[in-house]
Amino acid sequence: MKNKSLVSINDFTRDEHVRILELANIFEKHPTQRILEDFVVATLFFEPSTRTRLSFESAATRLGAQVIGFSDASSSSVQKGESLRDTILTVSNYCDIIVMRHPKEGSARFASEVAKVPVINAGDGANQHPTQTLLDMYSIRKTQGTLDKLNIAFVGDLKYGRTVHSLVMALCNFNTTFHLISPLELKLPSAVKIHIKEKNLTYHQYTDLQEVIPKVDILYMTRIQKERFSDPLDYEKVKSAYVLRNSMLDVSKPNLKILHPLPRVNEITTDVDDNPKAYYFTQALNGVFIRQALLAAILGVVD
Amino acid sequence: MEKEELRKELKVSAIENGTVIDHIPSRSVFQVIKILNLSEYQNQLLIATNLDSNKMGKKGIIKVSNKFFKSDDINKIALVAPSATLIIIKNFQVTEKRNVEIPDYVEKIVKCFNPNCITNNEDILSKFTVIDKKELKLRCHYCEKITAKDNISFRE
Numbered sequence: 001m002k003n004k005s006l007v008s009i010n011d012f013t014r015d016e017h018v019r020i021l022e023l024a025n026i027f028e029k030h031p032t033q034r035i036l037e038d039f040v041v042a043t044l045f046f047e048p049s050t051r052t053r054l055s056f057e058s059a060a061t062r063l064g065a066q067v068i069g070f071s072d073a074s075s076s077s078v079q080k081g082e083s084l085r086d087t088i089l090t091v092s093n094y095c096d097i098i099v100m101r102h103p104k105e106g107s108a109r110f111a112s113e114v115a116k117v118p119v120i121n122a123g124d125g126a127n128q129h130p131t132q133t134l135l136d137m138y139s140i141r142k143t144q145g146t147l148d149k150l151n152i153a154f155v156g157d158l159k160y161g162r163t164v165h166s167l168v169m170a171l172c173n174f175n176t177t178f179h180l181i182s183p184l185e186l187k188l189p190s191a192v193k194i195h196i197k198e199k200n201l202t203y204h205q206y207t208d209l210q211e212v213i214p215k216v217d218i219l220y221m222t223r224i225q226k227e228r229f230s231d232p233l234d235y236e237k238v239k240s241a242y243v244l245r246n247s248m249l250d251v252s253k254p255n256l257k258i259l260h261p262l263p264r265v266n267e268i269t270t271d272v273d274d275n276p277k278a279y280y281f282t283q284a285l286n287g288v289f290i291r292q293a294l295l296a297a298i299l300g301v302v303d
Numbered sequence: 304m305e306k307e308e309l310r311k312e313l314k315v316s317a318i319e320n321g322t323v324i325d326h327i328p329s330r331s332v333f334q335v336i337k338i339l340n341l342s343e344y345q346n347q348l349l350i351a352t353n354l355d356s357n358k359m360g361k362k363g364i365i366k367v368s369n370k371f372f373k374s375d376d377i378n379k380i381a382l383v384a385p386s387a388t389l390i391i392i393k394n395f396q397v398t399e400k401r402n403v404e405i406p407d408y409v410e411k412i413v414k415c416f417n418p419n420c421i422t423n424n425e426d427i428l429s430k431f432t433v434i435d436k437k438e439l440k441l442r443c444h445y446c447e448k449i450t451a452k453d454n455i456s457f458r459e
């Protein structure tokens with residue numbers, strides 16, 4: 001993985017995904033190791049995302065790296081109309097790796113072609129957010145002891161949710177059985193379903209959440225956004241149908257864990273938070289270890 | 304093409320050396336000119352449209368003197384005029400005839416239909432992989448979104 005950019009989850013192979021998860025496990029046990037003291041990490045956030053930026057900066061700092069960058073475009077030369085190409089070319093003179101978030105889709109791919117150093121995509125518009133996918137995979141593996149042959153349910157907006165698409169694609173390498181629960185308007189796009197079929201895996205589609213709960217090892221909840229509906233009445237109809245309440249979990253398997261990419265709005269009621277099956281806050285913490293693993297592997301200090 | 308038909312076309316005006324692009328749907332003639340950047344062309348260029356055609360009802364023909372397109376260029380025509388045929392003329396003789404083929408990759412000419420794509424917001428060449436030649440679906444190399452037949456448009 002040395003010097004390889006990570007723009008889309010599929011830029012890395014199945015074996016590379018597994019290796020990142022193994023490395024993350026090591027960093028979870030020993031989070032502070034000064035193995036990146038000779039390196040400079042640039043975090044370029046063309047749009048603000050405090051959560052993701054702090055997670056990357058914490059990862060870099062714990063490994064002893066120096067961090068430079070900006071946290072939103074208004075505080076940088078971008079505001080003066082500099083092109084993305086020029087910003088990336090300039091910054092790549094000052095650092096060994098670029099972590100970037102940008103509101104336009106495809107920006108990270110373009111940056112990876114222009115930059116002299118590898119690029120990690122920390123979100124390009126509605127397109128890709130591969131470090132989220134890896135931390136989701138890490139959370140699943142950690143809570144279930146394996147990634148193989150699990151029953152995984154995706155709930156909510158399966159049409160527009162980029163985290164769902166990337167995670168489904170990645171899990172296709174691990175013999176997952178998919179349970180897809182969404183309103184009819186927000187079903188998983190056929191391109192992603194074709195990918196599942198190509199891997200000879202099974203998916204089931206549902207509109208009712210409760211019937212699926214006893215069958216699955218992981219419940220991956222997502223937010224349904226009002227702006228996805230042309231008719232506000234349609235939104236009102238579906239919004240309460242995909243809310244997880246603690247009482248619904250009585251019939252769940254003992255190993256079930258609930259994941260959510262956060263921020264949550266109202267799709268998981270707060271009475272679920274104290275249930276040991278709720279994993280969404282720990283899930284976010286795992287992001288630091290994944291990002292440590294990626295920085296170390298791409299900078300070539302670990303194999 | 305029948306000899307008789309070919310003679311009829313040559314009657315429009317024969318070219319000594321160059322390329323004839325035949326069987327263009329009439330509505331696509333000007334798009335083909337744009338794709339091949341022919342509006343800047345300095346040699347003899349003959350454009351005819353709304354001609355009667357047995358095969359297509361109405362068709363257009365473009366004759367480009369002293370120009371032999373690279374296959375990459377010519378394959379772009381297939382995006383707007385998959386029915387087009389190419390005739391290579393040397394010394395007033397037809398030396399080659401072939402259909403156009405949709406290429407595997409398309410660069411520069413097509414506009415990504417996603418308004419939030421980086422190629423529509425910065426000065427960046429567009430690049431696509433053709434993932435479905437029959438239905439004509441292009442996947443943007445940058446934003447990964449699919450631009451399909453019905454929403455293909457061309458860059459200025």
Ligand SMILES: [Zn+2]
Nearest residue numbers: 415420443446
């Ligand atoms: Zn695009």
